[in-house]
Amino acid sequence: MPALADGKEADLKRREGMAKLSGRELYIDDIPSADHLWGATVRSPSPRGRIMSIEFGTGVDWSEFVVVTAEDIPGRNAIFLMEYDQPALADGYVRHVHEAVLLLAHPSRETVRRAAKLVAVHVEAESPVLDFCAAPASDDIQYGPDNVFKRILIEKGDVEAALAAAPIVVEGEYFTGSQEHVYIETQGMRAHVDGDVVVIQGSMQCPYYVLKALEPLLDRDANGIRIIQTATGGGFGGKEEYPSMIAGHTALLALKSGRPVKMIYDRWEDMAVTTKRHPSRVRHRTGVDERGRLLAQDIEIVLDGGAYLTLSPVVLSRAVIHAGGPYACDAVRIDGRAMLTNAVPFGAFRGFGAPQAFFGLERHMDVVAARLDMDPVEFRRINLIRDGQQTATGQTINDGVDRLEVLDTALRLSDWTARRSEIERLNLADPLVKRGLGLAVFHHGAGFTGNGELMLQSVVHVAGTPAGGVEVRTASVEMGQGMTTVFTQLAAGRLGLDADSVTIAQPDTHRVPNSGPSVASRTTMVVGFLVEQACDDLRRRLELADDARGSTVSEAIRAWYADPAAAELVGESTYEQPHHIEWDEETYRGDAYGAYAWAAYVAEVEVDLRTYGTRVTDFVAVQEVGHVLNETLARGQIQGGVAQAISWALLEDIRWQDGAMQNCQLTNYIIPTSDDLPSIRVKFLETPYPHGAQGSKGIGELPMDGPGPAIANALAHALGIPATSIPLTPERLMAELDSVAALEAS
Amino acid sequence: MIQPVNGLVSGVLPVAGDLPVTGDTITFGWRLNGEETQIEVDPAERLLDTLRYRLGLTGTKEGCAEGECGSCTVLMDGLPVNSCLVLSFQAAGRRIDTVESLDEAALAPFLEGGATQCGACTPGVVITANWLLANRDLLDTHHIRELMAGNLCRCTGYDGIVDSIEAALEADDPAVVGDAS
Numbered sequence: 042m043p044a045l046a047d048g049k050e051a052d053l054k055r056r057e058g059m060a061k062l063s064g065r066e067l068y069i070d071d072i073p074s075a076d077h078l079w080g081a082t083v084r085s086p087s088p089r090g091r092i093m094s095i096e097f098g099t100g101v102d103w104s105e106f107v108v109v110t111a112e113d114i115p116g117r118n119a120i121f122l123m124e125y126d127q128p129a130l131a132d133g134y135v136r137h138v139h140e141a142v143l144l145l146a147h148p149s150r151e152t153v154r155r156a157a158k159l160v161a162v163h164v165e166a167e168s169p170v171l172d173f174c175a176a177p178a179s180d181d182i183q184y185g186p187d188n189v190f191k192r193i194l195i196e197k198g199d200v201e202a203a204l205a206a207a208p209i210v211v212e213g214e215y216f217t218g219s220q221e222h223v224y225i226e227t228q229g230m231r232a233h234v235d236g237d238v239v240v241i242q243g244s245m246q247c248p249y250y251v252l253k254a255l256e257p258l259l260d261r262d263a264n265g266i267r268i269i270q271t272a273t274g275g276g277f278g279g280k281e282e283y284p285s286m287i288a289g290h291t292a293l294l295a296l297k298s299g300r301p302v303k304m305i306y307d308r309w310e311d312m313a314v315t316t317k318r319h320p321s322r323v324r325h326r327t328g329v330d331e332r333g334r335l336l337a338q339d340i341e342i343v344l345d346g347g348a349y350l351t352l353s354p355v356v357l358s359r360a361v362i363h364a365g366g367p368y369a370c371d372a373v374r375i376d377g378r379a380m381l382t383n384a385v386p387f388g389a390f391r392g393f394g395a396p397q398a399f400f401g402l403e404r405h406m407d408v409v410a411a412r413l414d415m416d417p418v419e420f421r422r423i424n425l426i427r428d429g430q431q432t433a434t435g436q437t438i439n440d441g442v443d444r445l446e447v448l449d450t451a452l453r454l455s456d457w458t459a460r461r462s463e464i465e466r467l468n469l470a471d472p473l474v475k476r477g478l479g480l481a482v483f484h485h486g487a488g489f490t491g492n493g494e495l496m497l498q499s500v501v502h503v504a505g506t507p508a509g510g511v512e513v514r515t516a517s518v519e520m521g522q523g524m525t526t527v528f529t530q531l532a533a534g535r536l537g538l539d540a541d542s543v544t545i546a547q548p549d550t551h552r553v554p555n556s557g558p559s560v561a562s563r564t565t566m567v568v569g570f571l572v573e574q575a576c577d578d579l580r581r582r583l584e585l586a587d588d589a590r591g592s593t594v595s596e597a598i599r600a601w602y603a604d605p606a607a608a609e610l611v612g613e614s615t616y617e618q619p620h621h622i623e624w625d626e627e628t629y630r631g632d633a634y635g636a637y638a639w640a641a642y643v644a645e646v647e648v649d650l651r652t653y654g655t656r657v658t659d660f661v662a663v664q665e666v667g668h669v670l671n672e673t674l675a676r677g678q679i680q681g682g683v684a685q686a687i688s689w690a691l692l693e694d695i696r697w698q699d700g701a702m703q704n705c706q707l708t709n710y711i712i713p714t715s716d717d718l719p720s721i722r723v724k725f726l727e728t729p730y731p732h733g734a735q736g737s738k739g740i741g742e743l744p745m746d747g748p749g750p751a752i753a754n755a756l757a758h759a760l761g762i763p764a765t766s767i768p769l770t771p772e773r774l775m776a777e778l779d780s781v782a783a784l785e786a787s
Numbered sequence: 788m789i790q791p792v793n794g795l796v797s798g799v800l801p802v803a804g805d806l807p808v809t810g811d812t813i814t815f816g817w818r819l820n821g822e823e824t825q826i827e828v829d830p831a832e833r834l835l836d837t838l839r840y841r842l843g844l845t846g847t848k849e850g851c852a853e854g855e856c857g858s859c860t861v862l863m864d865g866l867p868v869n870s871c872l873v874l875s876f877q878a879a880g881r882r883i884d885t886v887e888s889l890d891e892a893a894l895a896p897f898l899e900g901g902a903t904q905c906g907a908c909t910p911g912v913v914i915t916a917n918w919l920l921a922n923r924d925l926l927d928t929h930h931i932r933e934l935m936a937g938n939l940c941r942c943t944g945y946d947g948i949v950d951s952i953e954a955a956l957e958a959d960d961p962a963v964v965g966d967a968s
Contacts, residue, residue: 054898061906062894062913064846064886071845223941225850225858225907274848274907275941308851521905521942677901677947684944707855707939714936715945 052673053540056525057272069229069243069271070305077231077301078107078146080294081157084314085135085142088169088383088699089183092133095143098159106156107298109144114293116260120285121253126184127349127386129258129289135164136183137348137385138701139314141286146294146302169383171700173345174322188381190346191354193361195375195433195629203337203372207328210337211409215325215401216766217749219345219695220318220390221702223712226274227311228283232291233301235267238551239292242269245284246276247558248516248548254285259292263550266292270548273520277685278389280520281560282351283315312705316388317695319344319356319379323364323401328372333415335370335424338433342377342398347386347700353379356387358490360394362633363746365433366402367444367484368424373433384700389560391682392745395485396689400767403481403750407757417754418457421482422448436632442665442728444639448482450724451641451663460645461758468759475648476658477759481751482641486634487739488563491624494616494635500554501571503532503579505610507602509595510542511579513572515556517564518548522741523674524564530670531569531734535576537590554613562739565670566636569734571614579612619732636730636738640664642683642747646755653771653778657687657719657752664743665726668736672725675740680721682744688713690749690767806879815879820844820888828875835859835870838885846886846910850939857938860911861885867915867937886910889917896958900951904942912938916952923956 060066083095097103111118111132118132119125131142142162147153170181170188177188184190204210230243239259245251248268255266268288273280287304294302306314321344328337342360346353361377410420425448426432428439452458457478464476488494502514513532519525529543546553556568580589583597601610624631645659662679669675692711696703704710729736753764762777769777806813814827819842828837835852838844838861847870850858854869861870862884894913896902902916903909912935919925919934926934931952932945940948 055901055903057906058898058903059891059894061903061909062897063889063891064844064910066906067845068848068907070849071839073843223939225856225905225939225941226848227850273905275905277941307849308853521903523904673899673901673947677904677943680944680946681904681942682944685941706853707851708853712939712941714939715932715949716930716936718932718945720946720949721944 052671053526053530055523055674056529057519066272068226068274069231072242072271074231074301074303077303078148078294078298079150079153080144080146080291080302080304081153082141082290083143083145083157083160083162085131085138085140085162085164087135087164087166088138089136090134090164090166092131092135092142093163093165096161096163098161100159101152101156105147107146107294109293109297113297114258115296117257119257120289121257122250122282122285122352123354124350127351129286129293137383138699139385140348141290144290144294146298169700171382171384173320173380173382174343184381190350190379190381191357192378193357193629195361195373197433197435198372200337200339200372200374204326204328204339207336208331209329209412211327211329211412213325213405213408214765215323215404217321217397217400218693218768219320219387220689220693221312221695221710222275222277222279222317222390224275224277224279227306227308228280228287228315229303229305230284230287230291231301231303232288232295234295234299238265238267239296240267240269241288241292242271243284243288244273244280245270246273246280246518246520246560248518248550249555250281250558251285251288252550255289255292258289259296268550270518273518276520276559277391278393278560279315281389281558283388308707309705312710313702314385316351316386318390319346319353319387319394319397321397323398325401325405327405327409329409329413331413333413333420333423335368337372338365338370340364340375342375344379344394344397345382345384345387346379347382347384349386351386351388353387355490356389356394358394360398362434362486362490363395363484364398364402366399367426367482367639369426369430370424375433382700385702391685392742393561395742396686396745396749399481399483399746400749400753403483404753404765407754417480418448418452425482432633434633435630440636440728440730442639447639447663447665447726448641450726451480451643451661454663454722454724455643455645455659455661457643473650475650475759477646477755477757479644479646479751479754479756479758480641481747481754483746484637484639485562485739485743485746486637487561488567488635489561490633491626491631494567495618497557497616499557499568499571499616501556501568501575501614502554503572503575503612505579505598505601507599509599510538510544511536511576512544512546514546514553515568515572516548516553517556517568518559520559522564522678523671524559526674527565527569527670528572531572532576534735535573536580536594538594542595562741562743565737566733566739567616569737570732571616573734574614575612577612578614579610582610582612635732636667638664638666638738638740638743640743640747642751644748644751644755646752646759648756648759648774653774655691655756655769655774659719660687660721660748662721662744663724663726665728666740666743667730667733667738668727669725670735670737675725676723678740679723679744682742683721683748684713684718686745686748687718687752690752691769694768694770806876813876815876817878817880818882820884826875830876832875833871834861834873834875834878837875838870844885844887848907848910850908855939856908857915858908858911860914860938862914862918865918867918886914889913896955897951900954901943901947902951908938908940912940912948916948919952920955
């Protein structure tokens, strides 16, 4: 990008960009690998029950295969993340369709795939739990006393009293569907044994999560396991938990066979067996006065957790904390629970519970405004949190951000007032095409919740190189979000070096320290801040002045290595919680996040009443995200997140049977093409956050939160339908319109 | 004249009987990335697998294996096809151009414009974009967003891709590269 009009420096171009454009970048299935076996997984056909027998069919020579069962596991049969509840291989009992039962390896990929289909797993079926909202019967109990993976209650003030006193109370119930990540590179791993070390390479977001899972599984310590992230073709949360499973499987096959083993899922398997977004039901009871002041918010959130815990408690945590929205209200109760069902486990997905919470909240805000016969913008404006006011957890917001300016910028760019009237006029005149304009106002906390960052204790190293440059060593991965470029910018900027003097180490648990997972919009803000501090530490070790930069630094690094006996020069930093953060995990009171990004999104839609197809014809995304470090990358994050959320709201419709996805193909699970989306207009407002790298806050997940409710609000505006459940596919729109027509006729 | 859109190749594809069959394999000649070569393949081998696993041309990616995502797009006689849906012997006597044939200088607008994020769809995207740039009369009847609809991207929301193509179209030097014209 040439010099920018506002005088900023041009963006550093994506560092690995040309390798990706030219096809030179090597993903796990691209890395030359001789003499490996291909692995495959035999899975449960049944959602729940005891495994009675496993039958190896005819048609292949089974002596050619390596077979791994639960009995071959050297350590504990679990994929550990938060608990040990999920086995690596089912040991006699299955809790969901597609649960891994047995592993095969063979030199031919085609043969092993064919063979996997010839193994019959016979299960004595028990009745599965498939409704996450219904109270479980005693036979259904499979976790704790009540199938509740996690319950969280947030209370502020006296909600019942406030509801009783409120002149108007509006209730609403909202549902969101699941969503498959559809990263374009499917999950894949390669394992081999190198002397005493099991080496795993593959596509992942969190190398140290994989390590943590494999230590108990393989009964080895961190010295005996080496996890190396390879170029990762998209993650979106889908490569947060599941890579530990496939890494475990390849490791078990490699240990048993003594050969390298590769497992690359095809699209069907990837969609069928990996984690997805938690389905949700959100209920609101909202007390308001006639002038539109929020008096009480009573909110219940239920998430479908699926058959194993995965990260459901943490997803729930983010959902409940965001459920009250960016509004000030003195009486709030948010009651959340994540439930076991016998569905394929749900897990991390960009937004991590917040998109579900905001769909309910921001659709409900329009419903309440309509009940008050009030402009939905004005209703939000009145209640939008001001500096000095407190969130539902009692966190005082005091970040100097002008949230009204965020809202007003979105209204201005979308020409909200004039366009709403114009649309209403157009709709009266056009019987076949109806238009609507919808708004959502929201926020997203960056980094781990509460004391999470404190517990992670992230460490970053910046090492000097003999040539006088530096190598940044973190466990953060490049998965398309731009980590490599941003960390280069940060290290180069801090030390006054040019970008070419900075290299970013490939995440490898035998080479880089544990700087935590690449999740939760934390990489730039939290880990990037540590990169800057490690640069400062490197300078101190060189005994340079704090303002030493450029050639002074380079020369000092080269001088360090002039002594051939010199130890490696490594600057180090460790996370320290900013003093302003105080959080009580027991009561869920306090500063849930160090910083929030704030946003207002406007969607315009057009519905063709002949097909019930919806097109988003314009989208305005305005957000305050702290200092923007690289506008090209940041804009790409917002546009991509908005696209993914538009798709969640309108297109992505998982068909379920026995808790398993049936439409596991891109033919019948639809994500948008370039022709299905409008240009997404992005505007950043910037108020630097002092504890983020160069004043930045997290942005990766934010754009997932707003489009769902903005589109539902636009469809309600266009058609007068409830729009309380997404995805709003043509079939759903038709049903909703028919119900509205029937109601009007009666 | 407007060429067929969506990768439809006109003409008659050769059948196995027309080709030298030796034992279990088929041998034929083609022009791959500008070079005339002979190749021996299994009859049921997909072009995608020949490129990736037999020839090590791993720039071409498998995304769905059913012609929906376009990650495996290559040019066959100058037209984009999903190489997961082409049997290798069907390429006998034809020109095949993969991402490896592209000149990096011609890719600069895509780097500038933010066309790539995770990179998994990217080789297919730049192949289709290259076809578009080499056949600009397509734009008389089709929008860029229509012409690029055969390549799914989950990262960019497509703005980065469309902006990059627009920038390349505006550049003086048409980005016609490889054997695509």
